[in-house]
Amino acid sequence: MRAVILAAGEGSRIRSHFKEPKPLINLLGLSLLERSILTLRECGIIDFVIVTGYAEKEIMASLGDGSKYKVHITYLHNPEWRKGNGTSAAAFQKISLPQEKFILTMADHVYNLETVKAFVQAAASISHEEILLAADKRLDKVWDLPEATKIQSEGQKAIKLGKTLSVYNAVDCGLFVGTEALLQALAEAANRQQYNLTDAVNILAEEGKVKLFSVAADWVDADDLASLRQAEKILLKSALPGKDGLISRTINRKFSLPATKVLSRTAITPNQVTLISFLAALAAAACFALQQPLLGGLLAQISSIIDGIDGEIARLKFLKSNYGSLFDAILDRYADFFIIIGMAWSWFAKAGSLAVLFVSAAALTGMPMSMLLKEKYHSLTGKVYLPWQDDGLLELLPANRDGRLFIIMLGGVLNLIPATLVILAVVTHLQAVGRLIKLRKLL
Amino acid sequence: MRAVILAAGEGSRIRSHFKEPKPLINLLGLSLLERSILTLRECGIIDFVIVTGYAEKEIMASLGDGSKYKVHITYLHNPEWRKGNGTSAAAFQKISLPQEKFILTMADHVYNLETVKAFVQAAASISHEEILLAADKRLDKVWDLPEATKIQSEGQKAIKLGKTLSVYNAVDCGLFVGTEALLQALAEAANRQQYNLTDAVNILAEEGKVKLFSVAADWVDADDLASLRQAEKILLKSALPGKDGLISRTINRKFSLPATKVLSRTAITPNQVTLISFLAALAAAACFALQQPLLGGLLAQISSIIDGIDGEIARLKFLKSNYGSLFDAILDRYADFFIIIGMAWSWFAKAGSLAVLFVSAAALTGMPMSMLLKEKYHSLTGKVYLPWQDDGLLELLPANRDGRLFIIMLGGVLNLIPATLVILAVVTHLQAVGRLIKLRKLL
Numbered sequence A, B: 001m002r003a004v005i006l007a008a009g010e011g012s013r014i015r016s017h018f019k020e021p022k023p024l025i026n027l028l029g030l031s032l033l034e035r036s037i038l039t040l041r042e043c044g045i046i047d048f049v050i051v052t053g054y055a056e057k058e059i060m061a062s063l064g065d066g067s068k069y070k071v072h073i074t075y076l077h078n079p080e081w082r083k084g085n086g087t088s089a090a091a092f093q094k095i096s097l098p099q100e101k102f103i104l105t106m107a108d109h110v111y112n113l114e115t116v117k118a119f120v121q122a123a124a125s126i127s128h129e130e131i132l133l134a135a136d137k138r139l140d141k142v143w144d145l146p147e148a149t150k151i152q153s154e155g156q157k158a159i160k161l162g163k164t165l166s167v168y169n170a171v172d173c174g175l176f177v178g179t180e181a182l183l184q185a186l187a188e189a190a191n192r193q194q195y196n197l198t199d200a201v202n203i204l205a206e207e208g209k210v211k212l213f214s215v216a217a218d219w220v221d222a223d224d225l226a227s228l229r230q231a232e233k234i235l236l237k238s239a240l241p242g243k244d245g246l247i248s249r250t251i252n253r254k255f256s257l258p259a260t261k262v263l264s265r266t267a268i269t270p271n272q273v274t275l276i277s278f279l280a281a282l283a284a285a286a287c288f289a290l291q292q293p294l295l296g297g298l299l300a301q302i303s304s305i306i307d308g309i310d311g312e313i314a315r316l317k318f319l320k321s322n323y324g325s326l327f328d329a330i331l332d333r334y335a336d337f338f339i340i341i342g343m344a345w346s347w348f349a350k351a352g353s354l355a356v357l358f359v360s361a362a363a364l365t366g367m368p369m370s371m372l373l374k375e376k377y378h379s380l381t382g383k384v385y386l387p388w389q390d391d392g393l394l395e396l397l398p399a400n401r402d403g404r405l406f407i408i409m410l411g412g413v414l415n416l417i418p419a420t421l422v423i424l425a426v427v428t429h430l431q432a433v434g435r436l437i438k439l440r441k442l443l
Helices: A031-040 A056-064 A083-093 A111-125 A179-193 A197-206 A224-239 A244-261 A272-288 A293-316 A322-350 A354-366 A371-383 A392-396 A401-413 A419-443 B032-042 B058-062 B085-095 B115-123 B182-193 B195-207 B223-238 B245-264 B270-289 B295-314 B322-350 B354-366 B370-382 B392-396 B400-414 B417-442
Strands: A003-009 A045-052 A072-077 A100-108 A131-136 A149-155 A157-162 A171-179 A210-214 B002-007 B047-052 B072-077 B102-106 B132-135 B150-154 B157-162 B169-178 B210-214
Touching: A003 A031, A003 A083, A031 A045, A031 A056, A031 A131, A031 A197, A045 A083, A045 A401, A056 A072, A056 A371, A072 A083, A072 A131, A072 B195, A072 B223, A083 A179, A083 A197, A083 B058, A100 A111, A111 A171, A111 A210, A111 A371, A111 B058, A131 A197, A131 B245, A157 A197, A157 B102, A179 A197, A179 A293, A197 A210, A210 B270, A224 A244, A224 A293, A244 A293, A272 A293, A272 A401, A293 A322, A322 A354, A322 A371, A322 A419, A322 B132, A322 B354, A322 B370, A322 B417, A354 A419, A354 B322, A371 A419, A371 B047, A371 B322, A371 B370, A392 A419, A392 B210, A392 B417, A401 A419, B002 B032, B002 B085, B032 B047, B032 B058, B032 B102, B047 B132, B058 B072, B085 B102, B085 B182, B085 B195, B085 B370, B115 B132, B115 B169, B115 B210, B132 B150, B132 B195, B157 B195, B157 B400, B169 B182, B182 B195, B195 B210, B223 B245, B223 B295, B245 B295, B245 B400, B245 B417, B270 B295, B270 B322, B270 B400, B295 B322, B295 B400, B322 B400, B322 B417, B354 B417, B392 B417, B400 B417
Parallel strands: A003 A045, A003 A100, A045 A072, A131 A210, B002 B047, B002 B102, B047 B072, B132 B210
Antiparallel strands: A100 A171, A131 A171, A149 A157, A149 A171, A157 A210, B102 B169, B132 B169, B150 B157, B150 B169, B157 B210
């Protein structure tokens, strides 16, 4: 399936604030247009048609033929773009194929990736006589409702669309699965001197041919400064992973997200961030070894926070990779090991007893058990082990990485190294044994 | 697809050696008939038709309705079984459905599971006019060639079959995909007073309707004592996993397979064996701690050998389970940890220095790295990490479990604890870092 992205407009409401044309405005490290392309690429689309009007040359210079995004881009220039976005959509008619279904979207709309994935999959559900339109029925959640195109709908079909409808129960999200029917309606609307996409959609709606796809996550039409800020918020929220522990959720993300917001605009890669997190952990280990537990504890927590940033940047900038995930997982294990060894060293220097050896060994062996069990579970079942879902009461043990590093931080700050090592040993092994018992029933 | 298993014959060549009828002879913990059923169940077949003749009651009493194997068994009695196995195959005609394809096999034939899986999948490749016959073209590998039914073939089609053919290039393995064509040919042969399955197959072969499926692994028609022993050999060989390390291959399996041969006949479960292997490792750890390195080293190697038996029994008796695999993986990690801690303790008792702490910590942290990397690789890619295929030169490091426990055995026997811990630390971490670098290109 091809995707047609309308990037012809002038963006008059924000033009004065930016030197670049609206589709090229940078949002957390990617231009709006790049983000549209990369979002759709994650949904399996690799052929793009970009309809240009205003600032055609800048757009073409910025994106090129798409090879740097591993997609193929065809440009279509629409000299009539000032008349309305319907003329831009209609431009695709020149190169459309018989019975072609295509995704149609706007360069300045920002969506959650999961929403777009589900929408693209739903394309198969419509006939060549119909179109599919993403619609948000959560009216209280729609950003800038007055500016939105409203929809009066019945069931999953649109009856009427318009900016000024008085009766409506949904909002047009600007994301379509187009068919020949849409291109015909666009031509018909143009014959009536109506040049907005909504005009054509209204023709189809009258005939009951506009199916709606309900959007359940936030999105935004980024056409002014406030909505651009809202888009940033939505994107940062969607950069969170689905499996955060308590400390991650309540503490770490409060620091990592603002850092990601800044760092995403730089060229730093997720793997570089992983390495910095590892170096912070090494520094923590050294501080413990050098009898600086306060600094050691704080550095451990900082490493834990930075450990969240690599994934956030990777998701935000479409830089996720299997190697990145492996690199992060293995460096995390080494970071854990070094911190424990640093603590053990500091304790041993004060009391060189057999107890140090046993307790440190117990803590060291406990550290990788959480990952071992989760990964083995994943490779056996193909399913991700989600602590907040699968752990039950075991979730109360602070034995996942965010919890462990938090304990280390507290231990350092309070200068209670032996107790910290004992606690780590107990919680990690309790979790391992608990999961082993629990999975006996689940597997 | 249903499977029809012919279990009507008397087994006259071995009847005097066993009190049970031939299909119920126990081979490594399962009767021949159970093994046929469980092998086909692994290929997705759950509906079985068993054609009985001799010893009908014993067979029905032994298998019941199949629910204990999670399959459904229908019994068909063939009063004419003495005439020939064609009458038993023809008995299925009574309950066969229009255009039904079915697997037809003999209760006393033993096959490799992978062979049967591939054969069952190939069933889709024949039409309702044809039949598919598993044939072994590796004449030098066929067990008891004089007794086998030979095939003269051209390409993948049989021309003529018979025990006494002078010109032949394949052997009938007794495994068929049957169709209505086969049932018709059986009726036609019976009209000619020919009552062997081969007679019916010959009718179809003349018409070019017998397609051959080439078998590439050993199998056996177990109809005398020597062939039963051969069947055991084949089964034990197929109980080996595909990913053995050097020490496993060259040393451990020499001991574990004979043990499995004995243990498979008992009721011991794979998880119980896993536990015994773990207890042997705990005993090894205790011996090291109590300054008995020779015993410790030997027990470690014994634990390593026992660690192979659980999987062998599981594969041999169709007892593989996800939980068993997890239980084994996690107990192995704990076994490793305890052994290292035992060694560290013994060293510390003699020289309570910081070096003990560091070296033991390094060895302890290295032990789980091999599994961590392999499991993460698996969960990321869906592919199994095969050290002998993916490790390249890293395979030379004795850092997989069989190699690690062998080093521990040597260290104990030679009473070189500190050196052993240093070597373990070096090889395990070298392997981890090496794999991390290697996978950068592969992922």
